Amino acid sequence: MSDHGDRVRFSSWGGSVASGAHAVSPADFDRASRQPGVRCLPYGNGRSYGDSCLLSGGGMIEARRNARILSFDEETGLLEAEAGILLSEIIAFAGPRGWFPQVLPGTQFVTLGGAIANDIHGKNHHRRGTFGVHVDNLVLMRSDQGRLTCSRTEHADLFAATISGMGLTGLIEEATIRLMRVGSTEICETTTRFDRLEDYFERAEAADERHEYAVAWIDSLATGKRFGRGHLICGDHAASGRRDGVGRPPIASVPLTPPVSPLMGPALKAFNEVYYRKAKPGTHARTVPFDGFFFPLDRVGRWNRLYGPRGLCQHQGVIPDEHGPAGVRALIECAHTHGQGSFLTVLKRFGAIASPGITAFARPGYTLTLDFPNRGARTLALLEELDRITIEAGGAVNPYKHHRMSSATFATSFPRFQDLDALRDRAMVSDFWLRTVGNAAERPVSSNQAEAPSNDTFTLRDDARPAPVGTPAF
Ligand SMILES: Cc1cc2nc3c(=O)[nH]c(=O)nc-3n(C[C@H](O)[C@H](O)[C@H](O)COP(=O)(O)OP(=O)(O)OC[C@H]3O[C@@H](n4cnc5c(N)ncnc54)[C@H](O)[C@@H]3O)c2cc1C
Structure with a gap:
C-alpha cells in the first residue's frame, strides 16, 4: 500500500496505541484501498478513549x-x-x-x-x-x-x-x-448544589424542560447520607452579548506522564471535597464564556497524562429512565466496592429524540460517565462489573469510551450491529471491531492488546465474568 512511509504513533485519549500502524493520506485511500487485502481506518483527532479509533498493523487515514x-x-x-x-x-x-x-x-x-x-x-x-x-x-x-x-x-x-x-x-x-x-456564544449558567443522589433525580426532568443544557457533576466518593451529592449545572445561550468563537488558551499543560497517577486515594477525595464546596448551597447564576461552560478540561493541555503510564479508562453507560435511580446508584457503589474512585463523574438525562444512526449509543435514559486510572486487571474487572450492571438494567455501554468491551456487551447494547457489519466497507476495520465482531482472517498481525482476553474464535461469546458484586434488584 502507498503511504507516507512514516511510522506514526496513533493513539486514543485513554492511551491505547495502534501498534505497527502506518499513515495513509485521504487522497491515497481511494487508490490504495483497491488493492486486495488492504485494511484501513479513518483517524480523526484521537479523542475516543478506547480502541474503536485504532487499527494495529493497518493504514490509518489521516482525516485531519x-x-x-x-x-x-x-x-x-x-x-x-x-x-x-x-x-x-x-x-x-x-x-x-x-x-x-x-x-x-x-x-x-x-x-x-x-x-x-x-x-x-x-x-x-x-x-x-x-x-x-x-x-x-x-x-x-x-x-x-x-x-x-x-x-x-x-x-x-x-x-x-x-x-x-x-x-x-x-x-x-x-x-x-x-x-x-444564537444571540451570543456566552452561556447564562446556573449551578445548584445538591446533597444526595435522590435530589438530582428529583430535579433532572424539570432542569431539562427549562434549559437548553443540563448536566450534573457527582462526587462519586461521598458515602452515607452524602452519597451521590454534586452540582446540577444548567445553561442557556445569552440573548445578546459577546460572539467570541475562539476559546481561551490552556492555563497549563501537563508536561509529562507521572509514574503514578495522583488521581487516586486521599488526593482524589480531597479534590472532590474542595470542588463540592466550591459551589455554595442553593442556586447561583452567572454568565460564562462558552469554552468554560462546554470544555473546562480543554483548559489543561494533555490532562490525560495525569492518569499515569497505563492511561485512563472511561466507562459510560445509559440506563432506561425507570431503572435510572437504582442503576446509577449501583454503578457508583460498584466503583466503591472495587476500591476505585472515579476522578470525574458526570450524570445526565438523555431525551427521546431518535438518532438517524443504526448503532447510536445515546437513547432515552440516564447516562453516567466514570473515569479511572488504568490499574490493569483490577480496572478491567471493575469495567466488566459496570458493564454487567448496565446491561442487566436494560441499558447500553458506550463503545467509543471503552477499552475492552466484550462481544456480548456490544451485541446486547447494539442489536443492529450486524446491519452495520453488512454495510461495512471491506477495506475498513478497527481493533475494536476485530475484537468484538470481526473474523479471524481480518485479525491484525501485530496488536497492542496485550491485556485483552484471548479471543481465538471471534464468534459472539459471553466473556467469563468475575463474581457479581452488589447485584442491583431491577
Ligand atoms: C475530554 C473529552 C470529552 C468528551 N466528551 C464527550 C461527550 O460529551 N459526548 C460524546 O459523545 N463524546 C465525548 N467525547 C468523545 C469524543 O467526542 C468522540 O470520541 C469523538 O468522536 C472523537 O472525535 P475525533 O475527531 O477525535 O475522532 P477519533 O477519535 O480519531 O475517531 C473516532 C471515530 O470516528 C472515525 N472517523 C474519524 N474521522 C472519520 C472520517 N473522516 N470518516 C469516517 N470515520 C471517521 C474513526 O474511525 C473512529 O471510529 C469526549 C472526549 C474527550 C477527550
Whole structure:
C-alpha cells in the first residue's frame, strides 16, 4: 500500500496505541484501498478513549489533513465542510456570525468526521438529540463504490450506518450540517448544589424542560447520607452579548506522564471535597464564556497524562429512565466496592429524540460517565462489573469510551450491529471491531492488546465474568 512511509504513533485519549500502524493520506485511500487485502481506518483527532479509533498493523487515514469550510449559508445556517475540520474551528467561524453547533461534546478538539462517526451527544441531548440529527448529507468514499453522496433520501442505508458507524462504512470526506442561531456564544449558567443522589433525580426532568443544557457533576466518593451529592449545572445561550468563537488558551499543560497517577486515594477525595464546596448551597447564576461552560478540561493541555503510564479508562453507560435511580446508584457503589474512585463523574438525562444512526449509543435514559486510572486487571474487572450492571438494567455501554468491551456487551447494547457489519466497507476495520465482531482472517498481525482476553474464535461469546458484586434488584 502507498503511504507516507512514516511510522506514526496513533493513539486514543485513554492511551491505547495502534501498534505497527502506518499513515495513509485521504487522497491515497481511494487508490490504495483497491488493492486486495488492504485494511484501513479513518483517524480523526484521537479523542475516543478506547480502541474503536485504532487499527494495529493497518493504514490509518489521516482525516485531519482535509479541514476546509466549503460553503456557509448565513440565512439557514447550513455549513458544508471537509470532515477533518475540528469543532473548535467551526465555532471560531460560526460564533462571530451568530451561529453555533447544535451538539457539542466535552472537548472542542474533535473532528467533524469523528463527531458523525461516533454520533456524539452533548449537554442538550434532551433538546437536540445527537450530532447525527443535524447532518443533512455527507460525501462518503468507499473502496468498492467510490464517492457517494448520502442523505436521508440518497443511499439512505449507508447514511444511517455511517452516522454512529465508527468509521467502518468508508471515509467521510465532507459533510453538510445545520447550525443553530444564537444571540451570543456566552452561556447564562446556573449551578445548584445538591446533597444526595435522590435530589438530582428529583430535579433532572424539570432542569431539562427549562434549559437548553443540563448536566450534573457527582462526587462519586461521598458515602452515607452524602452519597451521590454534586452540582446540577444548567445553561442557556445569552440573548445578546459577546460572539467570541475562539476559546481561551490552556492555563497549563501537563508536561509529562507521572509514574503514578495522583488521581487516586486521599488526593482524589480531597479534590472532590474542595470542588463540592466550591459551589455554595442553593442556586447561583452567572454568565460564562462558552469554552468554560462546554470544555473546562480543554483548559489543561494533555490532562490525560495525569492518569499515569497505563492511561485512563472511561466507562459510560445509559440506563432506561425507570431503572435510572437504582442503576446509577449501583454503578457508583460498584466503583466503591472495587476500591476505585472515579476522578470525574458526570450524570445526565438523555431525551427521546431518535438518532438517524443504526448503532447510536445515546437513547432515552440516564447516562453516567466514570473515569479511572488504568490499574490493569483490577480496572478491567471493575469495567466488566459496570458493564454487567448496565446491561442487566436494560441499558447500553458506550463503545467509543471503552477499552475492552466484550462481544456480548456490544451485541446486547447494539442489536443492529450486524446491519452495520453488512454495510461495512471491506477495506475498513478497527481493533475494536476485530475484537468484538470481526473474523479471524481480518485479525491484525501485530496488536497492542496485550491485556485483552484471548479471543481465538471471534464468534459472539459471553466473556467469563468475575463474581457479581452488589447485584442491583431491577
Ligand atoms: C475530554 C473529552 C470529552 C468528551 N466528551 C464527550 C461527550 O460529551 N459526548 C460524546 O459523545 N463524546 C465525548 N467525547 C468523545 C469524543 O467526542 C468522540 O470520541 C469523538 O468522536 C472523537 O472525535 P475525533 O475527531 O477525535 O475522532 P477519533 O477519535 O480519531 O475517531 C473516532 C471515530 O470516528 C472515525 N472517523 C474519524 N474521522 C472519520 C472520517 N473522516 N470518516 C469516517 N470515520 C471517521 C474513526 O474511525 C473512529 O471510529 C469526549 C472526549 C474527550 C477527550
